[in-house]
Amino acid sequence: xxxxxxxxxxxxxxFPLGLMYLKGYLLKYHPxxxxxLKEFSFGNxxxxxxxxxxELQVLSYILLSKPEVVxxxxxxxxxxxxxxxxxxxxVLDPTIxxxxxxxEVDRKHLRSEIDFIVVGEGEIALKExxxxxxxxxxxxxxxxxxxxxxxxxVETVKxxxxxxxxxxxxxxxxxxxxxxALRVETARGCVFNCNFxxxxxxxxxTFSLPYLRENLEYLFSEFSFHNLTFIDANFNTxxxxxxxxxxxxxxxxxxxGKKIEVHCELRPELIDAEMVERIEKYSFALRCELGFQxxxxxxxxxxxxxxxxxxxxxxxxLLNTSRIKYKIDxxxxxxxxxxxxxxxxxxxxxxYALRQKKVVAHHFMLLNNTTFNDVKFNDGGFNxxxxxxxxxxxxxxxxxxxxxxxxxxxxxxxxxxDVLELYLTKLFVDMVNEELGCY
Numbered sequence: 001x002x003x004x005x006x007x008x009x010x011x012x013x014x015f016p017l018g019l020m021y022l023k024g025y026l027l028k029y030h031p032x033x034x035x036x037l038k039e040f041s042f043g044n045x046x047x048x049x050x051x052x053x054x055e056l057q058v059l060s061y062i063l064l065s066k067p068e069v070v071x072x073x074x075x076x077x078x079x080x081x082x083x084x085x086x087x088x089x090x091v092l093d094p095t096i097x098x099x100x101x102x103x104e105v106d107r108k109h110l111r112s113e114i115d116f117i118v119v120g121e122g123e124i125a126l127k128e129x130x131x132x133x134x135x136x137x138x139x140x141x142x143x144x145x146x147x148x149x150x151x152x153x154v155e156t157v158k159x160x161x162x163x164x165x166x167x168x169x170x171x172x173x174x175x176x177x178x179x180x181a182l183r184v185e186t187a188r189g190c191v192f193n194c195n196f197x198x199x200x201x202x203x204x205x206t207f208s209l210p211y212l213r214e215n216l217e218y219l220f221s222e223f224s225f226h227n228l229t230f231i232d233a234n235f236n237t238x239x240x241x242x243x244x245x246x247x248x249x250x251x252x253x254x255x256x257g258k259k260i261e262v263h264c265e266l267r268p269e270l271i272d273a274e275m276v277e278r279i280e281k282y283s284f285a286l287r288c289e290l291g292f293q294x295x296x297x298x299x300x301x302x303x304x305x306x307x308x309x310x311x312x313x314x315x316x317x318l319l320n321t322s323r324i325k326y327k328i329d330x331x332x333x334x335x336x337x338x339x340x341x342x343x344x345x346x347x348x349x350x351x352y353a354l355r356q357k358k359v360v361a362h363h364f365m366l367l368n369n370t371t372f373n374d375v376k377f378n379d380g381g382f383n384x385x386x387x388x389x390x391x392x393x394x395x396x397x398x399x400x401x402x403x404x405x406x407x408x409x410x411x412x413x414x415x416x417x418d419v420l421e422l423y424l425t426k427l428f429v430d431m432v433n434e435e436l437g438c439y
Contacts, residue, residue: 001032001033001034001068001069001130001133001134002033002034002035002036002065002066002067002068002069003026003033003034003035003036003067003068003069003070003071003130004036004037004038004062004065004067004069004070004071005019005022005023005035005036005037005038005071005073006019006038006039006040006058006062006070006071006072006073006082006085007019007038007039007040007072007073007075007078008039008040008041008042008075008077008078008081008082009039009040009041009042009077009078010041010042010077011041011181012041012180013178013179013180013181014179014180014181014183015170015171015174015179015181015182015183016037016039017170017183017185017231018073018102018122019037019039019073020037020170020171020173020174021122021123021167021170022071022073022122022123022126023035023037023170023173024167024168024169024170024172024173025123025124025126025127025167025168026123026126026127026130027168027173028127028168029127029130030127030130033130036065036067037173038061040054040057040058042054042081055084055085055088058085059085059088059089059092062089062092062096063092063093067096068095068096068097068133069096069097069098069099069133070089070096070097070098070099071099071100071101071118071126072085072086072098072099072100072101072102073101073102073122074100074101074102074103074104074105075102075103075104076103076104076365076367076407076408078104079102079104079105079368079407079408080404080407082100082104083100083109083111083114086098086100086111086113086114087111087113089113090112090113097115097116097133098113098114098115098116099114099115099116099117099118099126099129100114100116100117100118101117101118101119101122101125101126102118102122103198103367103368103369104368104369104407104408105117105118105119105368106119106146106368106369107119107146107153107155108406109406110146110147110148110153115147116129116145116146116147117145117146117147118144118145118146119144119145119146119158119369120144120158120160120201120202121144121160121161121188121202122144123161123167124143124144124159124160124161125142125143125144125145128141128142128143128145129142129145139154139156140154140156141156142156143156143157143158143159144156144158144159160188160202160203160205161205162205164187164188164205164206164207164208164211165207165208165211169211169215169218171215171218171219171222171223172215172218177222177223177224178223178224178225179223179224179225180225180226180227181225181226181227181228181229182219182223182225182227182228182229183228183229183230183231184212184216184219184228184229184230184231185207185230185231185232186206186207186212186230186232186235186245187204187205187206187207187232187233188202188203188204188205188206189201189202189203189204189205189233190204190233190234190237191204191234191237192233192234192267192305193304193371194303194304194305194371195302195303195304195305195370195371195372196303196331196334196364196366196367196370196371196372197233197367197370198367198369198370199233200370200371201369201370206241209241209244209245212245212248213248216245216248216249216252217248217252219252220252220253220255220256220258221252221256225260226259226260226261227260227261227262227263228249228260228261228262228263229262229263229264230245230262230263230264230265231265232264232265233265234265234266234267234270234291235264235265235266236264236266236267236270236271236275237267237270239270239275243278246262246279246282246286249262249282249284250282250283250284253283253284254283258284259284260284261284261285261286261287262284262285262286262287263286263287263288263289264286264287264288264289265288265289265290265291266288266289266290267290267291268290268291268292268311268312268315268316268328269307269308269311269312269315271315271318271319272315272318273318276318276319276322276324279322279324280322280323280324285325286324286325287324287325287326287327288324288325288326288327289326289327289328289329290315290326290327290328290329291329292307292312292328292329292330292345292349293305293329293330293331293334293345294330294331294334294337294341294342294345295307295309295344295345295348296336296337296341296342296344296345298336298341299334299335299336299337299341301336302334302335302336303334303335303372304371309348312352313352316328316352316353316354317352319355320352320353320354320355326353326355326356327356327360328349328353328356328360329360329361329362330342330345330346330349330359330360330361330362331361331362331363331364332361332362332363332364332422332425332426332429333363333364333410333411333414333417333422333425334364334414335372335400335414335415335416336414336415336416337364337414337416337417338416338417338421339417339421339424339425339428342361342425343428346359346361346429346432350432357436357437358433358436358437359429359432359433359436361425361426361429363410363411363422363426364410364411365402365408365409365410365411366400366402366408366409366411367408368406368407368408372400399413399414399415400413400414400415401413401414
């Protein structure tokens with residue numbers, strides 16, 4: 001059996017982490033299966049739309065590879081694209097089994113040209129799906145699968161890898177040893193439950209420190225890279241564990257003579273003076289991203305993201321007097337937000353994030369498979385309206401409309417804002433950043 005794992009990325013020279021996890025786990029249980037892994041970079045979206053070179057390249061690659069199974073990994077930037085390729089594959093070769101997985105897909109994506117949808121984590125599902133294709137188990141025993149069998153929808157039981165150390169370290173499957181950026185996962189899930197985020201869905205689990213020590217050294221000894229990113233949600237959730245991992249990075253940076261920058265996401269309220277002091281002692285540069293989103297208590301309540309503003313202010317004060325590079329983000333268009341409440345959030349950052357020379361503000365994207373999107377969409381373009389429920393008192397808190405009904409996309413209307421106010425917010429942020437650039 002030959003399986004082709006396919007993904008798409010905007011950037012080049014980025015390690016295909018998700019696909020490599022699948023390949024390593026699958027080979028562990030099915031060493032006889034031939035697995036081809038390919039990630040395409042489509043770069044500038046305008047050139048992609050104009051020339052359509054990517055379609056010809058991908059479809060030609062598939063036909064020349066002659067796989068029996070093509071499995072697509074679907075993210076925000078590639079979900080619609082993968083579905084288009086699934087349709088094309090079935091036209092060109094109906095015998096190929098098409099599988100869609102990743103954070104973008106769910107029950108709404110069942111189509112005649114898609115044989116299986118993997119919902120949630122993919123390692124166990126893909127391994128057991130190969131069991132099924134080999135005739136070694138029935139489809140009902142394959143976890144995390146959606147499909148149509150004999151005219152009925154089959155939705156199987158969800159299951160996650162409980163002991164993450166059972167998953168082979170993905171970089172050991174790579175023949176290419178040079179990348180601009182490498183990403184490392186030391187945990188899955190999140191201890192917080194923000195309604196807009198994917199990380200809130202799976203159970204929180206960690207790779208063991210011995211597993212990470214052994215494999216981080218392999219990474220430093222065998223790979224050439226400039227940026228190392230820990231992709232965990234809120235890397236500083238457990239402070240001592242974080243410093244144990246950063247100590248490993250320091251040890252291997254010095255041992256193998258690397259000059260790198262480390263990137264991670266920190267929860268601002270968990271930053272204290274001791275944390276800043278210890279981070280500053282490392283020989284490598286650390287760049288942290290701080291998820292802030294809003295200073296509005298109502299917006300944060302509806303998003304299920306309790307935030308202590310005084311602790312955020314103190315954390316920013318500590319970072320302002322350190323050499324740690326940081327970026328703190330806002331998000332506009334969240335349920336309950338208004339133009340004026342966003343201005344208050346912006347004012348907070350302009351007052352306290354003194355080393356950030358511009359306002360970083362993201363337009364709220366309603367993501368598939370998040371708590372905010374755990375509802376059924378109506379069919380038909382812009383008529384789809386999502387009604388959210390407050391986790392505390394179950395009151396309806398308004399309708400949200402997004403630009404693309406079935407794919408993660410920007411919100412164009414909420415109960416408190418319309419598209420004109422959202423665009424006004426963007427223009428105002430641009431204007432402020434232009435002014436800040438003059439100083």
